[in-house]
Amino acid sequence: MGAAFAITSNPLIALDFAHAQSLLAVGVKDFGLAERWRYQRLVQEPQLPESVFDIGTFTEPNLELLAEIKPLAILHSKEWPTDTAQLRRIAPLVEMSIYTGAPAPLDRARQALLRIAEIAGEGRRASDYLAGFDERMRTFRDRLRLFEGKRVMVLWAATPRDFWTLGSASLVHDVLDRVGLGNAITEPGDIWGWLPVTMHELARLDDVIAFHFGPIPNALDSNPFWQNLGLVRWRRLVVLPSSWLFGGVPEAERMARLLTHALEGSDHLSIN
């Protein structure tokens, strides 16, 4: 794995995809990222430029490599545990945890973005970016005026037998809030906001609009229970493009944009 470019002296290292998104949002393009291949598979935007290099896995960032390139700082979070004892010997560690199970991860994501920008020397661009973000969110909220206060939820069929939803500890909850929709799921869930949903509960949630990020598993097409669910029968299930759902501010913007596009063009939904 030869480096076709010269690595910046004292680059930043990101051990969390949310931090990587923040770095890209403020214009830093050459940093080290753990599990670069996984980012490319999971996260749709922002895309990784070639100049972002791989440094190993989250739990085992390559110590020899890091020792050689002498990073400026290593940005990590508690939700992606890593061996801080070893890393501390190489570079200063900056811990910013966004997903802690406490409400309002979007605020924490904003704080993280500002702090990262400060370390990278791009404080100005960060405030510009956040101002733009707020503006765009206001626009989305405007466009969704018709759905103001509507109860919605996120549904995810991990497998044809295994359904999950996101509660108040999740980023998507904040996003729904910002665009004027209401999350029907009020429990916090785990640190990411995940909650399992049983079939019984699904049958009861008839009057909400459900968002499904990613394609529905094929096997459900022939599942009589699924086809009989109120959600599916009355077309209250909106299928959105795959998204990671757990990033920083750029991820929140992506989700808001996808939601808005889907609901705007949704004259097939029975709204009452």
Place this chain on the structure above:
Amino acid sequence: MVVHYVTLPRIAASMLAGAALALSGVIFQQVLRNPLVEASTLGVSGGAGLALKAAALLFPSLTWPPAMVASLGAAVAMLLTLGLASRDVASPVRLILAGLVVGLFCGVVSSVLALFFHEQLRSVFLWNAGSLVNLGWDASANIAPTLTVCALLSVCMIRPLELLDLDDHGARSLGVSVVHVRLAGLLLAVVLASVTIASVGVIGFIGIAAPAIVRLGGIRRFRSRLIAAPLLGASLLWFADQITQANPLFPNKLPTGVITAILGGPLMLWMLQGLRGARMGGAGQHIGASARFEPPRLSIAVSACALTLLIWTSLSLGRNLDGWIWHGVLDVNAVLEWRWPRVIAAGLAGAMLATAGVMIQRVTGNAIASPEILGISSGAAMGVAILFLFDPAAAHVVKVAAASGGAFVVLAFTFALMRHASGSPERMVLTGVALATVFGAFLSAITARFDPRIVGLLSWLAGSTYSVTANDVVVLALVALGLAAIVPFTMRWLEILPLGEVTARELGVDLRRSRLMLLLISALLTGAAVLTIGPLSFVGLMAPHLARMAGFRSPFVQLTMSAILGAFIMVAADWLGRNLLFPHQIPAGMLAALVGTPYFMYLMSRRPG
């Protein structure tokens, strides 16, 4: 509608699966004359799981039903297990050990997949943990016909199967073709178990628990057991599933497979107590007296030199982003301080595990015993896994404490076992097997949790030297040296014990004391090594065996050669692991197991003993 589509299918599936697993267990146990064999202890579940994961990754567009893929994998695993034990089918211990090795190998390969492809395999991991959530009628539709057919077939075979209660000679003299009956029975049991496992996931211990309870209840005759056990199995699994649903303790509902493991594991361990003079089969691979011929001591010196060379290379040659680069060991460079603790720790741990392996093999008189099989490494791993449930981001020191705790618990249990009965070695081996299986179920449950942080746990379990610091190496070295100083005093025991209990007593060896001491030393060696490189490397199994096969048989020579071989294997594994996929690192233990296990299986199938 909910009742029709969700509740009823779940009840039906749990009862059918329970009955099928119990029936399969009864047949397995009758054929193999061992109350502890069932699908999960024979490698069948491991094979099924691996087949599903491999199919999901390598052939994502495959439209074969999962039941078929899993059954294929299960069949291959069973064939492998049988093949490994083929020379010694009369020895149930040998068979269980073969099944364990196959199962563990499947587990290792699955771990590699888990390490790199976690998200995509989520459905398979959930299946692996035996979850009955949201099952439709498909599961019952799969199991019911198979169960009916197999039940009918087994009723047809009642007579010949019953005659297996006699020993082989007796059965043959009554006109029963022992081999054919056995094979037919095994096939039946495997198919039954595979289809069930493929439909509802890995649910262990029903196949052991139901027949055992039935027997305890006084039902002795095979034909009665054949009917009673499935009925009991159906109730047991239904009951376990009800507990799963009513469980208020865990926010993420525990899969049923974990409940059966938590309930069934202790049952199995308790049953081991009552295993009185059960025909454990012959000696398996007996170690016997030292061979008269031995390779010259020169070979040891040569091997030691090779090891030194390897260590030197491992410290100097490596990769960075620009490609391969050689640092002289004596030059000051940035990477050496990171490399040397890992290399030395890997070598020490390998040597320690190998030494422990030699001791355990001589104490039990069985060349297939090892620290992994004795369950000590399972205990350590279980300690860390339990810690993980409460605090996924615990500091290394805390993890070490948890692992020590787990290893110690197993050790204490093993000693209690030894002091209680006459300290039968076979019993200990089976205890280890039981623990390894229970732990496997537990681990599957943790892997199924929707949590990327389990990767850290998986990489430790796989034997990663990543977190080793200079201090850890010093501690490890001290422990190793301290124990190595005691070892020469045990030479006489190591020489005599493999000759058998009677001979040993005649020669004046205090059986209990010598076994206790040797096992204590082995356990300490294992514990320290496992805490450094994880529990799954198989080095404690491989190195002593390789040494013995190369002709090194007398205790001192075998110990030395095993230690050198063990160190060699681990240093090589560590070096390859650090460089093959730079900057990603493959854990050393995992690499050792990935390479070592197939080789070992090949050896096992070749030599009769």
